[in-house]
Amino acid sequence: MIGTFDAKIPPGPLAQKWRSHLDHSRLVSPNNRRKFEIIVVGSGLAGGSAAATLGELGYRVRCFCFQDSARRAHSIAAQGGINAAKNYQNDGDSIYRLFYDTIKGGDFRSREANVYRLAEIANNIIDQCVAQGVPFAREYSGYLANRSFGGAQVSRTFYARGQTGQQLLLGCYQALCRQIAAGTVQMFPQTEMLDLVIVDGQAKGIVTRNLRSGKIDRHAADTVVLATGGYGNVFYLSTNARGCNVTATYRAYKRGALFANPSFTQIHPTCIPVSGEHQSKLTLMSESLRNDGRVWVPKRKEDREKAPGEIPETDRDYYLERKYPSYGNLAPRDISSRAAKEVCDEGRGVGPGGRGVYLDFADAIKRLGEDRIRERYGNLFEVYEKITGEDAYKVPMRIYPAVHYTMGGLWVDYDLMNNVPGLFVIGEANFSDHGANRLGASALMQGLADGYFVLPNTLPNYLAGQTGKRPSPGAPEFQEAEENVQARVEKLLRVNGTRSLDSFHRELGLLLWEKCGMSRHEKGLREALQKIPELREQFWRDVRVPGNEEDFNQSLERAGRVADFLEFAELMCMDALERDESAGAHFREEHQTPDGEALRDDERHAAVFAWEFQGDGQLPKLQREPLHFETVHLTQRSYK
Amino acid sequence: MNFQLRIWRQPNRKSPGKLVDYEVRDISPNTSFLEMLDILNENLLRAGKEPIAFDSDCREGICGTCSLTVNGEAHGPDHPGAVCELYMRKFRDGATITVEPFRVGSFPIVKDLVIDRSALDRIVQAGGFISARAGSAPEANSVTVPKHHADLAMEAAACIGCGACAAACPNGSAMLFTSAKVSHLALLPQGHPERESRVLKMVQVMDAEGFGNCTNTYECEAVCPAEISASFIAKLNREYARARFRRSMGE
C-alpha cells in the first residue's frame, strides 16, 4: 500500500483535539507560500472555498472544473439549508448536541473527532458567509432566521429561501473570482481531470483533458486536492446534476488511494416520483417541506386509486407520526425513505405504479394561511407544478425516495489527507463525517468547513516538508499517465458498436437500484456482482461513441464517466456485501430489529471499510479502520 | 406527440452554421424539452449521425448551464423558467419548433447550441464580491440587516448567470446580470466598503466585453428564469452615478 493507513486522531479530550492539533501543526510562512503550487480539482462549495482561501493565504493555486463556469458546480442546486449550533433560537442547541445528532444520525459509523471538529467550525461558517454577503433569511428584527431539519429537535438550519446552496456557492465563487483577479488562482473551466500522478509515492500532479479542444495536458504541483463531489449518478437516475461522476476519485483509487465505504448511499425520502422511461433526472423537494407537510398514505390498499380529498382523516395513515411520535415527519432520511418503501411494498402507495406517498400541506395552510406557505416554499411549489402539472396548494404533493448523496468517498485521515501522501480530499468526495447516513443541511456545512477552515490549516502540515520536491511535468510518471489517458480515449472511440451510452448507464442504474439501493441482501448483491462485469464487457464490445477526440465531444466526455461507473459499481456491491450488518442507509434485510429498523453489529463492524485497488481483474483488498468511541455510547438509534 | 424541429448546427466557431430539419415522434407530454433533445440524439446516434451538442447540468433551473433560444425566445415560451424546466405539454402536437443558441456577440458559439459565456465570469472578477478573508468575519448576528433589505438582496442574488437577459436584449446588453450583482451587494451593509469601486469596475469590464447598452425594452426581465426585476437596472444606474459623483468629489 502507498503511504500509511492511520487516521492520526490527535490525543486529548474530544473538545480540545482540534485546538491542540493546530497548536502543534507545522506552518508555512507567508513569504514561502508563493513557492508552493496547489492543484484543486473542483469548484463546488468544498473546492471553491478551498481554492479561494488558499489563494488568499498566498499559495499559487490552479483550480479545475468540468462546467463552463466555476459557479455552476453541483453545489448550486442545494436547496434547504446549512446547519450550525448558534443556538439563536434559545432552544437548547450546543456544539455537543450538533456533534451528537450528526454522529447518531450517521448510525455511529463516523469518527468522533472529525464530527466534533465539524460541529465546532459550523458557527464560523455562518459568520464567514454573512460577511461575504450571503443573503440568509432574516426575521423582522433583522436577525438571522432558522428552520428545522430532519434528525434534530432544535431549529439550527440557516437558509436562503429554497436556494441555500446557490447563495453559499455564489459567496465562494465570488471569493474565488477575487483571487482569480488578484492572480493567485488560475481557473481552468471545462477541464476534466482524468488521472492522478504519483511521483516517489506522493501525489504531485494530474493529467487533464480540455473538454473544448480535446487537448490533454500535464499539471505538476506540490500537492493535489480533490473536491470532485459525489457519485450518486452511478444509479443513472438521481437528484444530482447530469455531470456528477466518480471519475476523479475512482482514477485516484486505481492509483492506490483507498476508497472508503463506497456502498453508503443516501436515498432521499422527498423527491418527485419517476414518471417516464426517458426521464433524465429526479428532482428533490427539499426536506424543509417536512417542517409543514405531513406524510401519509391510505390505510387500506383499496383506497389508493381514490382522489386524496375523498379519503377521510380516519382512513389515512400518517405513518411517520405513528411510528416515530417524537420526531414525526422529521425522522432522518434513511428511516423515512425505508418507511415510504415499506408502505408502497404493502400496496398502499399512490400515483402511477403505486410508487408514491402524499406530502400534504392542507393542515399547514389552514393553520398559517397560503401566503405564509408560499413565502416559505413558493419556489419549490412552482418547481413541482412545472414538472407534474399539479398545484400543491390544492392537492397534496406526491413524493418518493431517490438517490441523493454518497457518504462514501476517498479515505482521509484527520488532516483530510488520503493514504497517498500529498493527496487531500474534501467535500462530498471524501468519506469523513456522515457515517452511514447524512443528516439534512450538513453537506453544505461539511464542504465549507473543509474548504474555508480545515484544509487551509492542515495542508501546511504536509507542505512544510515539501520544499523543492515538485517534479517537472516532463517526469516519466507524467508521461506514463498521459499515455494512459490518451489510450483510454482512443479505446472508447474505437469500439464503434451499436448501443448508446445512456442505454448502458440506465441498465446499470436499474440494476444497482434493485440490488444495492434502499435495501440489500446477500443473494441480490451476489447477482449484481455477476451481472456488472457482463454489462461492462458488453459496453466495451458494443458501445457507440461518435465524433473524434480533437473536438468538443460531449459523448466522449460522458463515455469515460460511464465506463468508470461500470467498474466502480462492482466496488459498491462488494462493500455492501462485506458489510454484513445494517447501518443507517445501508439496510441489509438479513439484519433488522423485530420492528424493521437497521440492526448494527458493533462487535464486528464498528469500522470504516477502506478498499485498496489491486489491479484490473483482481479483487480489491479490504482494510478496516476500527472506530473508537470515547465520548458517546453506541445505542440503537431511536427516533420514537 | 410529434414535432418538426429546426435546429442550429455549427461545427465550430469559425465555420458557418445553418438550421437543419429533424423530426421526433411519440414524445410523451411529460417529457422535458431537453429530454426530447436527448431522444433525438439517441435517434441520430442510431442512424450513424453526430448528436447535437447542447449544454445542461442540473436540469432543475438553478445552475444556469442550459441556454437555448426556442422559437425566438430565450429559454422558450414557459416563463419564468430555464429551458430545462420546459415541458413538451406546453407545445401543440405537430408543432414546428426552432432551436438556436443564445445569440450575443459577447458569447461566441463553441459548437451547435453551445456558447462561451466566460465574459460573465470576467464581469464578476472585476469586482462582484465582498473581500472577506476566512478568519476575520465577526459574529454573524453582530450586524443586523433589515428584513426588507435582506429580502431585496436575495431577489437580486437569485440570478443564475445564464445570460438569457443579454440574449433577449436587442442591444445584447448584460445590464440585468450586472445590476443584479451590484444591487445584491450594495443592499447589504457588508457590501458598503467596496460599493463605489465595485460598480465602477464591473461596468467598465461589462463595456469592454462588448455588451450593448440598455434602452429600456424590458425583454431581459421577460425571459429571466430567476425573475430578476428590471428595476435593478435603475438601481445600477443610481449606484454608478453615485460612485462617479463621489469619486469626482475626491471621496
Ligand SMILES: Cc1cc2nc3c(=O)[nH]c(=O)nc-3n(C[C@H](O)[C@H](O)[C@H](O)COP(=O)(O)OP(=O)(O)OC[C@H]3O[C@@H](n4cnc5c(N)ncnc54)[C@H](O)[C@@H]3O)c2cc1C
Ligand atoms: C438537489 C440537491 C439538494 C441538496 N440540498 C442540500 C441542502 O439543503 N443542504 C445540504 O447540506 N446539502 C444538500 N445537498 C448536498 C450538497 O449539495 C452536496 O453534497 C455538496 O454541495 C457537494 O459539494 P462539493 O463541493 O463536495 O461538490 P460539487 O458541488 O458537486 O462540486 C464538484 C466539483 O468538482 C468538479 N469535478 C468533478 N469531477 C471532476 C473532474 N474529473 N475534473 C475536473 N473537475 C471535476 C465539478 O466540476 C465541480 O466543480 C443537496 C444535494 C442535491 C443533489
